[in-house]
Amino acid sequence: MTLFLRRTLPLAITFLLGVAAAIQYYIPHPISEGALTQMSVWLRIMLGFAMVLGIASLCQVHYAKIRARIAGWGYSLIVFLSMLATVVVGLWAGGREEGTGFGWIYTYTLLALQGTMFSMLGFFVASAAFRAFRARSKEATILLVAAVLMMFGRVPLGEYLFPASGPVAGWLLNVLNLAARRGIIIGISLGGIATSIKIIFGIERSYLGGRE
């Protein structure tokens, strides 16, 4: 019974729903469309439970760090405190942001912190460019030249000083970048299809957990 619940039933559900969802796409009948509507609602409900699972997992990881006093455990404590504070204030405000403490937390902590983190990237990119962009090999030289051309061509000052830099940057994006990206997208898509088929037919079973 345990094996049936742990392995056979999930594999059967995956196979049936996987095949049904693939076939549904090609049948625009009202019954088929109704089934898709229902399925999309169910998927969102299940994702809600996944969110609970994610929060539980996050708590577990950080609790273990605090208990074992692993280096940086103070940050884990901050995770708990800030999460708790946000949830309490959010519930107190009834989920409303306008003129509430919840809105204050959003505007003056989350918004400011995320903005700061992203802004700092600009400084680190500049420092990294100075140290890493060197013509040490043919490949590195090509990368360096392409990067410099792109940086010239994507800003008004570059186009003002060297009018050809804009079209050159456009050509790099529309021809070289496009060709490479298209290859990557096709590769990823084929990989996705192959993995999906393997999951539907029960060849790939890692989603069942380690004890399968």
Added chain:
Amino acid sequence: MRDLAAKLLRLDRRAIFVLIAVATLIPLLYPIGLPIRVSSEVKRVYDHIESLPAGSVFLLSLDFDPASKPELYPMAVALLTHAFKRDLRVVAMTLWVTGTGMAEKVVSGVASDYGKRRGLDYTFLGYSPGGSNVIINMGQDLNAAFPTDHYGERTADLEVLRGVRSLRQVNYMVSLAAGTPGVESWYVYGKEKYGFELGGGVTAVIAPGLYPFLDTGQINGLIGGLRGAAEYEILIGMKGKAVAGMDAQSATHFIIIGLILLCNLFYLLAPRTVVRSFDRAQDGPGSPQEVRR
């Protein structure tokens, strides 16, 4: 000279940080206002909105969080300004929970600037959990995906959504995205099945990845990064934050180009022993270690 090059090769990164800070601040305080060339990919988004008759349904999904605000917020302001000027029915939403408050502010802010009434001329649906599944759900039944809008009004009763039962009735949709779910999700789960026209507005980092979609017509236009936002502001005759930021971006790009060129010069001039120790310390892209690997 070789000693100086060796010293400069080990330049303290804090000196670079100061340079970047100065290069960003000065143009923001004293803008030059260099001309900005409008690219065809941005123009196509503008032209499509221009071609829509008044009362058409324009769906704007603000799929980003505060981290991408400097690039995507000006884009949202410019697109909303254009849509309200054209008297389109604006339906805004977000697939990113952390972007909800910011998205609401920009939508209601621009709407009030143009005297638009909530529920009649525009609405903000807010956030609904489920990521890409929300798109499928909206494609099947918009009222099921969002029974109420962000303000608690029943979507079925909203005048702005009159006749809009699903994504099939949307005339034009633009996703302003900083990642996934974003433009690709809207194409795969939305446009491909429900047939609305789709445009994209993304951060400069992910814009190159969308050029294949642009080339095939899977998206009709693309606004990339602060530069794209500035181009859109030029098109609608508005000098907003994006145009103001372009001078700062010009300056920082030139500082970075200068630093790269200088580093390569120092690299050539510095003694081999210094270069080898520098290489070992970096072990970055293109380094001998990395090439061997």
